[in-house]
Amino acid sequence: MKTEKNLPRNPSSIKTRFAVKFLQAMNKMNKRKNPSTSMAVKYKRYQFIRAAATSSMASAVGPRRAWSRAVLRKMRNHTAIHRFPMNNKTRTTRRFPITRRKRSSILRGNPRQEDDLGFGQEDDLRGLVPGGQGMDFCRLLSETAHYIKCLKTQVQVMTNVLHHYST
Amino acid sequence: MGSEESGDRVFEQRGDSSILNYPFYGCNWDPIVFNEFGNQTVESSSHLLHFPSDMVPKISNFGSGSFSEMVTSFGHISETACHSNIAQNSEDGTLGPSPYGKRKRKLSPKNAEEEQHKDPSGDTSDFPNKDDDEKQKFEQNIGTNSRSKQAVKQAKDNLTGDEISKENYIHVRAKRGQATNSHSLAERVRRERISERMRLLQELVPGCNKITGKAMMLDEIINYVQSLQQQVEFLSMKLATVNPELNVDIDRILSKEILHLRASNPAALGIASGLNSSHPFPGCPQGTFNGAPGSTPPFNPLPQPDNDILYLLQHIWSNELQGLLQMGFDHDPSASSLGPNGPGQRKASISRAVSALWRGLWKTLVIRKGLSLI
Numbered sequence: 001m002k003t004e005k006n007l008p009r010n011p012s013s014i015k016t017r018f019a020v021k022f023l024q025a026m027n028k029m030n031k032r033k034n035p036s037t038s039m040a041v042k043y044k045r046y047q048f049i050r051a052a053a054t055s056s057m058a059s060a061v062g063p064r065r066a067w068s069r070a071v072l073r074k075m076r077n078h079t080a081i082h083r084f085p086m087n088n089k090t091r092t093t094r095r096f097p098i099t100r101r102k103r104s105s106i107l108r109g110n111p112r113q114e115d116d117l118g119f120g121q122e123d124d125l126r127g128l129v130p131g132g133q134g135m136d137f138c139r140l141l142s143e144t145a146h147y148i149k150c151l152k153t154q155v156q157v158m159t160n161v162l163h164h165y166s167t
Numbered sequence: 168m169g170s171e172e173s174g175d176r177v178f179e180q181r182g183d184s185s186i187l188n189y190p191f192y193g194c195n196w197d198p199i200v201f202n203e204f205g206n207q208t209v210e211s212s213s214h215l216l217h218f219p220s221d222m223v224p225k226i227s228n229f230g231s232g233s234f235s236e237m238v239t240s241f242g243h244i245s246e247t248a249c250h251s252n253i254a255q256n257s258e259d260g261t262l263g264p265s266p267y268g269k270r271k272r273k274l275s276p277k278n279a280e281e282e283q284h285k286d287p288s289g290d291t292s293d294f295p296n297k298d299d300d301e302k303q304k305f306e307q308n309i310g311t312n313s314r315s316k317q318a319v320k321q322a323k324d325n326l327t328g329d330e331i332s333k334e335n336y337i338h339v340r341a342k343r344g345q346a347t348n349s350h351s352l353a354e355r356v357r358r359e360r361i362s363e364r365m366r367l368l369q370e371l372v373p374g375c376n377k378i379t380g381k382a383m384m385l386d387e388i389i390n391y392v393q394s395l396q397q398q399v400e401f402l403s404m405k406l407a408t409v410n411p412e413l414n415v416d417i418d419r420i421l422s423k424e425i426l427h428l429r430a431s432n433p434a435a436l437g438i439a440s441g442l443n444s445s446h447p448f449p450g451c452p453q454g455t456f457n458g459a460p461g462s463t464p465p466f467n468p469l470p471q472p473d474n475d476i477l478y479l480l481q482h483i484w485s486n487e488l489q490g491l492l493q494m495g496f497d498h499d500p501s502a503s504s505l506g507p508n509g510p511g512q513r514k515a516s517i518s519r520a521v522s523a524l525w526r527g528l529w530k531t532l533v534i535r536k537g538l539s540l541i
Contacts, residue, residue, distance in 0.1 A: 026406070042407050042408055043407075045406075045407035046403055046404050046406075046407035046408075048407075049403040049406050049407050050399070050400060050403040053399055053402075053403055054399075121382065121385040121386060121389060122385070124389050125385065125388065125389055125392070128389060128392045128393060128396070129392065137361060138357060138360050138361050138364060141361060141364035141365065141367075141368060142364055142367075144368060144388060144392065145364065145367050145368050145371055147392070148368070148371050148372065148388075148391065148392060148395065149371065151392070151395040151396065151399065152395065154399055155395060155398045155399060155402065158399065158402040158403070158406065159402060161406065162402060162405050162406055162409065165406070165409045166409060
């Protein structure tokens, strides 16, 4: 049923790169341990899979995008913290730099330059998109567009993997 | 330039076309200028005759519509007369030489733009460059006599080819009746860029074609991103509970079938059907969901003793999800995923609530089991 001659159309697309990395992570996880599938293990596996999905997506995208750079940085910091929990120097607190927009609006004292009509949507969006704190609104929108595209492919690939596992 | 001269010629037929310049220069006009303006004889065109009398008393009502009508009539004349010339010479316009050294302007309503950037080739050789601040004052006095907006691209098209190649920064034209200080120009550029990005996002997010307005668009975008992230979480949860085959062959997985197999199936249906089929409770109204993705095989990946709690959780979650989704769910299997489509916002918020519920349940479960994983 699964023919092996159907190769992916574009071997270097983000989708294939992500799929490769994600499956490698899955294989590593499955190889690692296979104890009783208790809830604890399942939860850990869930966390691992989630982290693997995000990081493999980010590494498939590469450092070209601000959000992928932010994700990779977070991953690196996360592993550094977990490996050296006592060392506070490695912990990089992510400062939220005041963007140019906010600075100018602060200086002028008027929210004229807000684009979100004051409902806090811009801040929500910044919170959603990784690395969205340090950019102006225009850049944030383009990063959001790319992020949405990548999330879509991620969901697609993961659904397919799940389907493959279940058959 | 030749075209400029031909433009002059055309307008000289109508008497002194510098008359056309004057409407643009506002209330701060030198009274002497206006006297001379009044003295100019305009013979050929009847509209022009009215202008001196019309302009002087109406000098304070530049923002009124009557002025724009007058200019519009002129604009049509100019358009029909020498459209190509106008198209080529933006700054030069087609107006005759004015003794007052004002820059030529285009009068067609489409191209009645005011120059803002220091374009060296724009100025006509006939005109000494008079004060720009006067023009600026005029423009500010015009107020918001807004026209249909022109893309910056059109302004660029109006420039001749070598002008475009000379400049490597973005030229922005202030439209008629808009403020021209650098801040508002930069603001306008920024706004245009943002609207361009919003249009791109509108294409990405499904079901956003009818939505106009930045606020609602942003809402939809935020909901969509949240729902996509939740989908990833759900999928990873599902993958965690599946008992995986060891060493899945990557080449096999990477076959086109895997990558494109479920491309058409909405992810939500995949998730929902997977959940429903994993716990075949008799009493559940699963008909709607099971009917749609008929090809999904039921899978029962977990060994029996451990999965009762998980099944319970899934059952609770999926039942609530079913119930909530059926409120606004489009039973058409080609409906989109758990993201927004139609009642998208509601669905997204529902999925958010459900995911929070799921997370809470999972956490309480783990804590109850005496594990401190959280």
